[in-house]
Amino acid sequence: MIEIKKLIALEDKLIYQNAITLLNSDDLSAPVNAEVHESANARVSDIAACIHRNFLLELISIFVSSKFSNGDDVMRVCFDNKFVNLSGVSISEIDAIPALCEQLHISFLNSKFSISIKSSKVRTKSKEQLIELGAVYTQSHIAKSIVDDTFANLSIPLKDAKVLDFACGTGRFYENIIPHYHDKKKAILSNVYAIDMDINALNITRLKALSFMETISVEECNILCKHIVLKDGFRKNNSFFPEPLYISPEDLDGLTEAGFDAIVSNPPYLILKPNKSKAGIGGFDKIREQVTHYRNCGFYQYSIEGVLNLYKLAIERMLQMLKLGGELGVICPSTLFGDVSAKKLRKHLLLCNNVRSIQFFAEKVSIFENVNQATNIFILQKGGVTSDISISKEDNIFDVNISLVKELFPENLEIPAIKSLEWDILRKLSSLKKLKQIPSIRNRRGELDLSICKEFVTLSPTPHRLVRGNMIDDSGVRDINGEFVLESFISTRSKDYRTFDFNRKRLICQQISNGGLRRRLKFIYCALSDVLGNSCNYISSDEETLAKLYLVLNSSVLNWRFKITSSNNHINNYELDELPIIDLNKVDASFAYASQEELDEYIGSLYGLTKDERKLVAI
Template identity: 20%
Template sequence: MEAKQPLQSESKEHYSAIVDQPKYQAIRVGNKTLFSRAVGQFFTPPTIATHLVNALVNLLPLKPISVVDPFAGDGRLIVALLQGLSNIGWEKLLRISLWERDSQVLKLARRNVRLFASSCGIPIILRTRVCDTFRVASTFAEEFDLVVTNPPWEILKPDRRELKHLTGSDRDLYLSKLKSEDEFISHQYPLSQPSRKFSGWGTNLSRVGTEAAMLLVRKEGICAVVSPLSLFADQVSENLRRTIVSNYELTDLAYFPAEGRFFKKVDQPSVTFVAKKRPPQRLCPVISVYNSSGELADARRVRLTRKMVKSTGYCLPLQLGAGGFEILSAFSNLPRLAELESNPDSLWAGRELDETDRHAFLTTRGRHPFLKGQMIQRFTIAEQPKLFIRANGPRIPPSASHSRLVWRDVARPNQARRMHATMIPASWVTGNSLNVAFFRDDDTTKLKALLAIMNSIAFEVQVRALLATAHVSLGAVRRVHIPELTNRNIVLSLSTWVDKCLSGDLRAGVHFEVAVAKAYGLAKPRFRELLTFFPLLPEPHTRHLLDSHLWNAKH
């Protein structure tokens, strides 16, 4: 049975009024059209859809239910739902609603769902709506028993590569529509707004879509969402995460690595979550991790404490799996790096010069050598600086008068190690592809101890838990737990190992790791567990780490 509603006109006020035009659908930036960039049009792959459905079908009440996919695409999530329900012998009526802003895609979705429901014998009432979900969701608040969806994946902002394809009037119209849409969404969906925006832009449509899905589900209903990993890992979505964790009973969380290429046109990790709309009595979701071959590598139920989740800004390190949560709990009683910044002679951390237009202020001679991220490696300067800041160039930052610890701002997730830090002397100036830190009292011994900690496996595993992209943000680093640096014996020991590492002693590169692990209070068995999160480390290196004589030393 199908109830078809008239095509709606809500989307005409959407910025898509311009990108819907054929000439803009033809514009490509990389492997995406301007249309797909604006609306975040990426359909859910089978592995992800199947996991999401399997995680929710046994939570449904055995009675007729209402279901909506507010970003339906070609209907594949609802088809997957029908398949999952068929597998458990479901016979109850489903009142299915499909919402989609692309009328042609919605026709395909309607056909797919109708045909599959007929083939598996599940009774349905099917309603379809061509609409802008962001504008109509509030009209249907708490109306559905089940919301299952994959919201659009894009940041609402202009791209210079796109704008160069547009004429002056079209460019102005496109920007105007984007800004109008951003203002509307900011007002209508406050929970999903980033804690900070850059140049006035930054609304993430996947976050907004998640908030819309949460709005649509009724009390005791089920919300099941596909999202980029960044929903549970970035530094700007804490409000939305807090709402999910505080007001919904999370039952299932799953991680899908970027290397799996689950989405053909998306090179980033993704997650799914299933949650029941009721205040949680406890946090005990099943955490599943898939490998790059699309196979389920691990699935375990984890008991989370509110203290631990709150302390991470409600970040959930799904990429580390259930074991990652257990590991991180071992550090929870230690201070955070951010606490080193709390008094007058404390740590200063930040970035120095914007290197975007660096060629305009660099020369071959000068007093202040210029350093970029790619020029450093762990404990070493891989490429000595050959360019200098012009005398009439940008103001030399005050931090350049100190010896500093520096680390790369970018490191891809598929690298064996993601923290690349070393020391640089005073007078050198860094671009913003490096973060820098120094103690205001110029305590270089303590700074070297901090360098050992930041280059360590114990530190990096925590960083990885807080990252969703290749960007090693200062915000994430500040949240990492570190050993107490008030213990002078620890500081002197770590500083000594760093001196050896900086001089090129290869054996010190093994032993300092053990010294840091022991400073964290980790025994050898726990450290062995940490190593499982670094699968790209050469086997001889991991063997040397575990065989280090320092494990048997008393201090």
């Protein structure tokens, strides 16, 4: 079998030669000179995309011509192309071509193309395309597991079920769906559908479908093309962008509105946040238009809170395409079951459908190729009532009843990625008051907005040191910025601030704390006259209460409690508000400790945690 590395090298050679040709060079093997370097790089990405598509079609041509006697018709109908002979490559192991095409395309998506002055190298590794497209492919064994679990609960015989691979990519789910059917050709032409916006990936999915067949007629080719379609599954009309790729009621045999019995997917993960620094695929104007469309089109109710992400829109869209009682199997970011921006969608999933299972994977677990992402797989039945949810975290599998979720997280219905013993700890903490329920405590963000109020910041010494988040350290505030705040700033603040916060002792923490840190909550004291930037959070109260809170907030138990529902790098005040606080009358404000372990033993015992539980939550 020809090695994928040789195919990639051949593709790179074709890209380089075509780039040089377009620049009118006489020597196709010569490195690009400095004069043409800049103009070459302005076009090389487009050249690479064109060569990549044609090279894939050449490989597909070899497969189709070898497998089908009517190969020219198959190429014309299924791939809108005739036989391609771009490089003259020869492949003896014909059955390996679908896998080779997939590997070649994944390599392309993981690359950036440019012309080098010093060599003929055009490809460098890059996640730029993956990030801008939100295209991260599921490993085949994971896709198989999702398909198996989704099919396990079908309410109708599989032979009668209509199944969709939404955002199919190169068909990782599709190729694991078809083997479930005894008559694979009939399944491809009658039961199984796929949709995606990437023409190269879609062609590979069609190629995989053909690999399950021995013969195919022109009429059957047309059916296959209507079942594996180049369409934008998110759009239901043509009001957004000019290209005719929106879904119409006639597409996918008219099943696009509540017509499918099962849908499986690894939807695109793409935050739709306009950023003027971005260009190309994910450019500012395009993302802004997308956001405007999704918020105003009227098709989405549950997935348009906060910053939009395509994976949340995709989940809502798939539910629309699913029959009542149909089964949905999805792998997506773990933020779905934790982040406040997903609250409305999460509540809809849990309260209006039957969420059967959730399997959590930490960021360190290699679920995707070349990408690390904390994810979950969930299986859901549209409609019905959620009762016991099967939770899986590493090797720990257990049930959590929806009533417990409602009891512990009544506002947001979070389902944290924790083990069964940790749920027991949550039960112990659930009866305690939350920080926000203690009237004498004020939990706020820093008083000086570093963007809006920058005219009050000076390098000339004043009585008021400016404290930014990056100055907060375990040992105290580090004087590393040399900034101060003008006295006139104080009069612009509210009366409450001047009465309860200004010129008083406060506990402070960073507003940004990397989600991967073992210890995320770090509270220290600031000086009385300090002014805090909005990259800090603070808590103010009487000095005795602050002394007790210093011990409690720096304990492992509250660091653990914070981390299990924090899904990003921010330490938000609303998250701190939810922390369970023991009866502060039980805390000795003068308690002295020589290590984190001593503090954790003292505070953990006040929370009623056993030795094993304290060990479980230890920093």
